[in-house]
Amino acid sequence: MNIATKTMILGITAALIAVIIAACATTKSFPAKHPMEVQGMPVCSVCHTDWRTSLDHIQDWASRHKFTASQQKRTCELCHAQSFCADCHANKEELKPSDKNKDAPERTMPHRGDYLNQHKIDGKLNPASCFPCHGRQNNERCKVCHK
Amino acid sequence: MRSLRVAASLSILFSLPFTASALDLSGQSRTYLQSRQDVDGTRYLPLYEYLNFSVGDASNDAVSFHAGGWYRYDLRNESFGTKSTGDLQYAYVTVKKKTGNSALSLGRLMVNEGTVSSQLDGIYARTDLRGGFRIAAYGGSPVETSGDTRSGDSVSGGRLSQGITGIYDIGVSYLQEKNDKQDFRKEEGVDLWIRPFGRLEVLGRSSYNDISNAWMLHQYTVLLGPFGGLRMNAEASKVYYKEYFSATTLSAFTFPSIDPNETVTTLGGSADYAFTPTLSAGIDFKNFDYAVANNTAKYYGARLAFASAGGGAGLAFHRMDGPTEPLQYDEQRAYVMKKISKMDLTLDVIHVSYQQAINNVSDAYTGTAAVGYALSPKARLVADVEYMKNPDYDRDVRGMLTFVYAFDAKLGGTAKTTQPAGTKKSGGKKP
Numbered sequence: 034m035n036i037a038t039k040t041m042i043l044g045i046t047a048a049l050i051a052v053i054i055a056a057c058a059t060t061k062s063f064p065a066k067h068p069m070e071v072q073g074m075p076v077c078s079v080c081h082t083d084w085r086t087s088l089d090h091i092q093d094w095a096s097r098h099k100f101t102a103s104q105q106k107r108t109c110e111l112c113h114a115q116s117f118c119a120d121c122h123a124n125k126e127e128l129k130p131s132d133k134n135k136d137a138p139e140r141t142m143p144h145r146g147d148y149l150n151q152h153k154i155d156g157k158l159n160p161a162s163c164f165p166c167h168g169r170q171n172n173e174r175c176k177v178c179h180k
Numbered sequence: 181m182r183s184l185r186v187a188a189s190l191s192i193l194f195s196l197p198f199t200a201s202a203l204d205l206s207g208q209s210r211t212y213l214q215s216r217q218d219v220d221g222t223r224y225l226p227l228y229e230y231l232n233f234s235v236g237d238a239s240n241d242a243v244s245f246h247a248g249g250w251y252r253y254d255l256r257n258e259s260f261g262t263k264s265t266g267d268l269q270y271a272y273v274t275v276k277k278k279t280g281n282s283a284l285s286l287g288r289l290m291v292n293e294g295t296v297s298s299q300l301d302g303i304y305a306r307t308d309l310r311g312g313f314r315i316a317a318y319g320g321s322p323v324e325t326s327g328d329t330r331s332g333d334s335v336s337g338g339r340l341s342q343g344i345t346g347i348y349d350i351g352v353s354y355l356q357e358k359n360d361k362q363d364f365r366k367e368e369g370v371d372l373w374i375r376p377f378g379r380l381e382v383l384g385r386s387s388y389n390d391i392s393n394a395w396m397l398h399q400y401t402v403l404l405g406p407f408g409g410l411r412m413n414a415e416a417s418k419v420y421y422k423e424y425f426s427a428t429t430l431s432a433f434t435f436p437s438i439d440p441n442e443t444v445t446t447l448g449g450s451a452d453y454a455f456t457p458t459l460s461a462g463i464d465f466k467n468f469d470y471a472v473a474n475n476t477a478k479y480y481g482a483r484l485a486f487a488s489a490g491g492g493a494g495l496a497f498h499r500m501d502g503p504t505e506p507l508q509y510d511e512q513r514a515y516v517m518k519k520i521s522k523m524d525l526t527l528d529v530i531h532v533s534y535q536q537a538i539n540n541v542s543d544a545y546t547g548t549a550a551v552g553y554a555l556s557p558k559a560r561l562v563a564d565v566e567y568m569k570n571p572d573y574d575r576d577v578r579g580m581l582t583f584v585y586a587f588d589a590k591l592g593g594t595a596k597t598t599q600p601a602g603t604k605k606s607g608g609k610k611p
Binding site: 035036037040041043044045047048059060061062063065072073074078083084086087091092093097099100102103104105106107114115116118119122123124125126127128132133135136137138139145146147149150151154155156157158159160161163164165167168169170171172173174175176179180 | 345
């Protein structure tokens with residue numbers, strides 16, 4: 034039995050254990066969908082006054098949504114289907130997210146305009162900002178120059 | 181081989197029992213026809229189709245299948261060296277319980293757990309436990325750009341957290357990834373979200389490289405507000421290049437493109453003030469401190485935004501003040517959008533002024549105009565034109581036609597109940 038198989042079995046076992054343990058949890062699951070339809074960039078504080086005000090999709094949301102997604106993706110799933118995330122976070126992509134959203138200029142989209150030149154500057158100053166999306170994924174086009 | 185695996189996975193997924201009497205199908209098709217040219221003047225006319233859909237158990241939403249992907253066919257010349265290509269972005273079946281937020285997913289999926297964000301072909305499970313504890317685990321084959329085959333590749337890990345809703349959530353996570361049966365990544369992490377007072381939140385994470393036995397990253401943000409219309413945040417991060425970039429498939433993150441011994445400390449913050457529910461202004465600042473290079477860079481600017489149901493506008497000025505002239509630029513952006521009945525118009529202009537000319541050009545301009553029209557509540561057509569003048573192009577004109585169509589249907593069972601006029605409908609998901 035090779036290591037990959039062992040890892041797969043380990044993962045499946047852990048997952049099954051987690052599901053079994055779920056029998057202990059008695060809290061009601063989140064609803065599948067947000068009870069009200071939200072248009073545009075949602076400002077949760079219009080209705081909520083508790084911790085959910087921090088989910089307001091205001092100016093700095095694009096830079097900090099990673100924290101919410103990694104801790105409580107189930108909250109994101111109330112309003113967003115997986116395709117919404119996949120539009121930017123993809124293994125292979127040819128159309129820039131900003132190209133697909135030219136009619137939504139209010140959304141903070143990476144690489145608007147001529148990023149071919151600007152990436153040479155930003156990449157030197159802050160390569161860590163490139164890494165989450167292009168470090169191991171979505172870098173086939175980068176390899177044309179970065180061989 | 182990869183296609184066979186994907187096909188086999190899909191077959192397994194579709195063979196799983198959907199036991200309900202009726203299934204809801206919903207999804208979206210987006211078709212893009214783009215016209216663009218290369219630096220050598222070669223024009224391309226790629227046609228893209230992005231399709232995503234979900235099939236769910238209409239009776240209790242317990243079992244659902246989700247898939248999304250895209251395909252490109254070139255009508256003129258070959259973009260990126262191939263006439264056609266595509267990608268299966270995700271395809272998984274999910275089983276959810278009504279209690280404990282328990283979920284089990286199988287297929288190609290994206291896992292976001294603590295310090296881990298990874299796409300994989302495999303299995304993922306999560307559940308709430310008693311005492312505010314939560315657990316998640318996953319395992320499978322990583323989906324990444326790679327120069328070799330996927331044979332011997334594997335990824336597994338999980339996250340355990342504990343918290344009180346609305347007050348705090350602290351988690352620890354682990355990931356192990358192997359490439360050709362050899363350790364590629366072994367990472368541990370801590371993540372937290374704390375809200376000790378009503379107007380103060382601390383959120384962040386730290387990652388540890390278990391192969392080199394050193395920290396990779398610390399990244400923390402403090403949110404303050406709202407105090408009336410004022411919101412502020414402060415952020416601090418530290419990135420250790422050698423450890424953070426150790427597992428990459430791109431040479432840009434290795435020597436000599438970067439100095440692996442570099443450590444960058446970032447401190448920054450922003451303040452936004454909402455004059456009215458539709459009008460806000462803000463300032464932001466970020467300082468990069470390089471330990472090895474022993475210099476700094478500063479990025480700062482201001483912005484003004486207006487957003488209403490009938491349209492919006494924005495204005496932003498920023499400067500990147502790098503340690504040397506080639507790493508300095510000023511950026512200005514202005515946009516306006518207006519809805520007129522079923523039509524919407526957008527204008528977006530970006531100007532970048534480089535401190536040191538690139539290819540003897542100091543200014544880059546991008547202007548975009550887009551017109552959208554709602555053909556029906558489910559269909560939308562967008563036409564846009566983009567004009568660019570920059571160090572690579574004297575004049576670059578690109579255009580794109582976009583057709584978006586949302587669909588839904590009930591498969592089997594009784595007809596769908598229509599929503600009575602005037603009532604608020606349950607929120608749909610943004611695809």
